[in-house]
Amino acid sequence: MNDLAAQDREVAGELAAALSRVLDRGRYVLGPEVSAFEQEFAAYCGTPHAVGLASGTDALALALAGVGVGPGDRVALVANAGGYGTAAVDSLGAMPVYADVDGESRLIDPTDLDRVLAATGARAVIVTHLYGALADMATVTGLAARHGVKVVEDCAQAHGAGRDGRRAGSFGDAAAFSFYPTKNLGALGDAGAVVTADPTIAERVTRLRQYGWDRKYRVALPHGRNSRLDELQAAVLRVKLTRLDAGNARRSALARRYGSAIAHPKVELPAVTGPDHVAHLYAVLTEDRAGLAAHLRAHGVASEAHFPIPDHRQPAVGDRYAGTSLPVTERLCRQVLSLPCHPGMSDADADRVADAVNCWGA
Structure with a gap:
């Protein structure tokens, strides 16, 4: 990652x-x-x-x-x-x-x-x-x-x-x-x-x-x-x-490359469009997170769920929030999976990740 x-x-x-x-x-x-x-x-x-x-x-x-x-x-x-x-x-x-959170943003x-x-x-x-x-x-x-x-x-x-x-x-x-x-x-x-x-x-x-x-x-x-x-x-x-802006620009360029290269019907991509998104993480959504993560791992690509357990469902809080309903939050926490996206990556690295995503289930 x-x-x-x-x-x-x-x-x-x-x-x-x-x-x-x-x-x-x-x-x-x-x-x-x-x-x-x-x-x-x-x-x-x-x-x-x-x-x-x-x-x-x-x-x-x-x-x-x-x-x-x-x-x-x-x-x-x-x-x-x-x-x-x-x-x-x-x-x-x-x-x-x-x-709750907005499902798109x-x-x-x-x-x-x-x-x-x-x-x-x-x-x-x-x-x-x-x-x-x-x-x-x-x-x-x-x-x-x-x-x-x-x-x-x-x-x-x-x-x-x-x-x-x-x-x-x-x-x-x-x-x-x-x-x-x-x-x-x-x-x-x-x-x-x-x-x-x-x-x-x-x-x-x-x-x-x-x-x-x-x-x-x-x-x-x-x-x-x-x-x-x-x-x-x-x-x-x-x-x-002194290098933060350059690093952010590189992250954003990688995110745009993913946006153009990844095309899988079971993978929803984030919108990374302008300076209001500095691509700290490139988090996709899929209903089969475990399946995609295992596939990527088999192809030598790391991934990680950011974040899999919503705060109100953590074991430490017990039933403190039993009556709290956050349907969008809970869905996103089930589906989210981050792909590698950092300034040390080359275009070829990003293409390799995109190819691995695209061949999932093929």
């Missing part, structure tokens, strides 16, 4: 120089590399503020805390995005309430979100830009304003996706990014960030990432944690940020 070593090999010299710079300086936590990356990434996203954190899940949790979510609050979100949003909500003692369905917000009195909504596709933020932010709820964008799969001159992360009250190694902008380990236009949210997240301190050893905010982006990862991300 990915060849991270090959992708990193292309910038090995720059990465080595960046890491050496940190080692020579001898400062490893919350130093000049983190500050520089925060400034550069905020500028890239089109927001005044970015706060570097230890992971994408922490970024979601602290973004929610930054907009005022706390114990007992309800947070609306989708259930087809791998459980990371639910984990962040649970970590704050808040309660997830789920909206596979993103949050504004009509169902409207219903959920009206019925639950949610304090915030997490809008996940899944697979690299930017959600309908104009409609969602309009609904949020009408219901008086805060909007947190989950941009873990959408670094650089844009619409009408704005990039993912600049539409909501706050946004969370993951820099897990497989992301469009990936570190050499776990890392994350919150971006926002609101200085109060930025200050709150900055305090919460380090125990809630307003100065050393003085806890000014409750429920803080240790979630600091380290200098080594920040230095790596600074190198890779």
Whole structure:
């Protein structure tokens, strides 16, 4: 599904120089590399503020805390995005309430979100830009304003996706990014960030990432944690940020190639049409996922289901959501299968994958 070593090999010299710079300086936590990356990434996203954190899940949790979510609050979100949003909500003692997704976009369905917000009195909504596709933020932010709820964008799969001159992360009250190694902008380990236009949210997240301190050893905010982006990862991300747009363009080109080359009556392809989709994953749908995956494996092609179990049907929640019906979400989770799509692939690689899909059942 990915060849991270090959992708990193292309910038090995720059990465080595960046890491050496940190080692020579001898400062490893919350130093000049983190500050520089925060400034550069905020500028890239089109927001005044970015706060570097230890992971994408922490970024979601602290973004929610930054907009005022706390114990007992309800947070609306989708259930087809791998459980990371639910984990962040649970970590704050808040309660997830789920909206269904649109069958075509596979993103949050504004009509169902409207219903959920009206019925639950949610304090915030997490809008996940899944697979690299930017959600309908104009409609969602309009609904949020009408219901008086805060909007947190989950941009873990959408670094650089844009619409009408704005990039993912600049539409909501706050946004969370993951820099897990497989992301469009990936570190050499776990890392994350919150971006926002609101200085109060930025200050709150900055305090919460380090125990809630307003100065050393003085806890000014409750429920803080240790979630600091380290200098080594920040230095790596600074190198890779300069290549993000080129990597996104390559992903999109591969997705378009798949769209032209794959033609199988039992395989539904995603719509990857413009800059609002950066092709983090190329997720097809089929009613026989196991059969297609086995066929691809036999032809030497990797695949993976993103994501097979909806959040409200995870074993850990028991019958907590027994009365929750999300028919589109549940269908997509049964059918979704991701094909390889990353900047290290050649056109020939993509053609090989497409040929393998097309000969399924032949």
